[in-house]
Amino acid sequence: MNKLTIKDLDVQGKRVLMRVDFNVPVKDGVVGDDTRITAALPSINYVLENGGSLVLMSHCGRPKGEKNMEFTLKPAADRLAELVSAKVTLAPDVIGPEVKALVEALPAGEILVLENVRFYKEEEGKGCTAEEQDAFAKELASFGDVYVSDAFGTAHRAHASMAVVTKYIDQCAAGFLLSKEIEYLGKALEAPVKPFVAIIGGAKISGKIDVVTNFLDKCDAILIGGGMAYTFYKAQGKAIGGSLVEDDKVELAGQILQQAEAKGVKLMLPVDNMVADAFSADANTKVVGDSIEDGWMALDIGPKTIELYCNEVASAKTVVWNGPMGCFEMKPFAAGTFSVCEAVAKSDSISIIGGGDSVAAVNLSGVADQMSHVSTGGGASLEFMEGKQLPGIVALTDK
């Protein structure tokens, strides 16, 4: 990588403004899976051990520019405090005089975590002018002498704390995690060993459906599961009941199906589904085929699909997996995700898993150590593997 890295910086006596991705699953105010926090520890500890202080920035969830405390970074800051020996303080806000005072009083060896940067619409730059976004980024930049990004999971977002703040700080470097991810993903996808199977699921349809198009030219098979599947069903004219769908992606899904056929790529959709009459672990459930009646929603792939997908994975030599096969957080809808997870672990393939929730699922299933690479980025790793330039990397200082 031709970008400055954290090792190129002299952090002694400096305030390091570091963007991390602490967008972690939280339940009842407690972090469920701390992979993204532990993954940033090498960079965090490096700064502290080398005489710097740290101002950490992250988002959590999608609060859409509102200060909604449902999305506070407190659980992440609390978990970080358990993982480092340094004092960790959570600022009451992202910017403003109170935060500025905390930053200025921050001694070397301590960490200040700013509140969720997405509490401000300027972070994503939606619903504000470019000037307003610049002013927000400039204020963030004033909190650091140097900037480090270790937020690989957010590197595909051209947001203020990722790609605008960098205009106002001279030295902007990649942290250890960001550097490691780029190196691994770059090497693995340079010439993937075939058969190359991609498994795409989850709920972020608009963020991930484009990658399916790109994988048509690279993969031998693409297995679609999770909430992604029903936009494809709709494109095929199938009934989807109350299942997740993004209506403005139905047309694209239809085009992808046609392209897959023309290119001879095996694009597989669930042949059966676990459906529920409510989005709840206590809902009534049943297994149905590929048509979902009104009053029911598909929350997991069904047993026949599990078998088909696991067989496909068993013969793969490279597997890229992003997005769970169902709502694995609820026990009745976890079988698809965990079965596919075990199949990937057992397979004799180079396996790359990405995405906050997918990684949480892999950790829960206890087979994380059998995967070749567990990436902290879902959308980011997909876009990187597509060959796209990630704004959060482009913005860093050239060497």
Ligand SMILES: Nc1ncnc2c1ncn2[C@@H]1O[C@H](COP(=O)(O)OP(=O)(O)O)[C@@H](O)[C@H]1O
């Ligand atoms: N059939 C489904 N309907 C609704 N949500 C689903 C379905 N399958 C999976 N999900 C949800 O998708 C979420 C993860 O999606 P996403 O953010 O795209 O994945 P990742 O974080 O791995 O990138 C999980 O919280 C899971 O509950």
Ligand SMILES: O=C(OP(=O)(O)O)[C@H](O)COP(=O)(O)O
């Ligand atoms: O969790 C993330 O992405 P992922 O679910 O694709 O891994 C990142 O924190 C980016 O979050 P965003 O997709 O709300 O911009």
